Amino acid sequence: MPEHITGNDNPIRGIALAVLATFLFACLNVMTKHISQIYPVIMILWFRYLFFGAYGLAIGIRKDKKRAFSSIVPVLQVTRALLLLAEVGAYIIAFRHLPLAEISAISGTGPLVTLAMSAVILREVISVRQWLLVAFGFVGIIIIVKPGFSVFNPHMLIPLFGTLLWGLYQVLTRLVSQYDGAERTTLFTGTIGFAVLCGFLPFYWMSLDIMWGLKFVVLAVLGVAGHSTLIKALSIAPASLLQPFSYVSMVWAVAFGWMFFNDIPALTTLVGSGIIILSGTYAFRLKQQEAI
Numbered sequence: 001m002p003e004h005i006t007g008n009d010n011p012i013r014g015i016a017l018a019v020l021a022t023f024l025f026a027c028l029n030v031m032t033k034h035i036s037q038i039y040p041v042i043m044i045l046w047f048r049y050l051f052f053g054a055y056g057l058a059i060g061i062r063k064d065k066k067r068a069f070s071s072i073v074p075v076l077q078v079t080r081a082l083l084l085l086a087e088v089g090a091y092i093i094a095f096r097h098l099p100l101a102e103i104s105a106i107s108g109t110g111p112l113v114t115l116a117m118s119a120v121i122l123r124e125v126i127s128v129r130q131w132l133l134v135a136f137g138f139v140g141i142i143i144i145v146k147p148g149f150s151v152f153n154p155h156m157l158i159p160l161f162g163t164l165l166w167g168l169y170q171v172l173t174r175l176v177s178q179y180d181g182a183e184r185t186t187l188f189t190g191t192i193g194f195a196v197l198c199g200f201l202p203f204y205w206m207s208l209d210i211m212w213g214l215k216f217v218v219l220a221v222l223g224v225a226g227h228s229t230l231i232k233a234l235s236i237a238p239a240s241l242l243q244p245f246s247y248v249s250m251v252w253a254v255a256f257g258w259m260f261f262n263d264i265p266a267l268t269t270l271v272g273s274g275i276i277i278l279s280g281t282y283a284f285r286l287k288q289q290e291a292i
Helices: 011-036 041-067 074-097 100-107 110-121 128-145 154-177 182-204 210-236 239-261 267-291
Strands: none
Touching (some): 011 239, 041 182, 074 100, 100 267, 110 128, 239 267
16 A cells, blocks of 8 residues: 555655664764774674664563564574675675765665565566666676776775675664564564673683773764664654655765765766665655556
């Protein structure tokens, strides 16, 4: 069914919150890139999941009490949680080696990857025009990554791998949502990831002074704030209205990359980003129209 604006919706405020969410996520990426130059990936993940796990545990227990972990599909829940953990880890590694703009552009193909995986795994009907848009978005990736050229950077494959994980994670989220509620799914996502990281943390822990400790806290708070803001935006405005504004993140990535890391994106990155934005936005609109 198509989405409609209801009396409880506030489109203007929803758009403002969606743009604010992209800003918070961009700040999160800046802080992640900064910290990743010094500290190991496991530590960064642990601090992020410390807050995320606590949040998931709180809402899960509040909703389902003692049955919070009583999932109908526990294997799917655990698999989904591990996929997200691996995806976030892949992006943290990418932030250590690549400019923000290039990572943001590659991750922008996430909706197209999800669309393709939904057709293969969930057997969703995808039109010829949608498949063409997926292919068009892939052309954007080719322009950015430049495989086979002398300037090819193999680190470009890391965010591409992360985007594939994210697409698979989204498909499993759709599957899980048919059996478990959002609160239980959030509970599994946060606590499973945190439990796994606690097992690895002793082998990767590095000492922290007060300043670096504060930076890690800011990192975790930015992650929770970004997700909470986006959830609020989606609660008061249709996703079909907000989706195009998610690409504002690419603008923040270019601006912050230049301001904080003196990274100026290449022309190929800008061209590829434009192709990805056009194909992703149109594919989403097309899917909404065909649902009517």
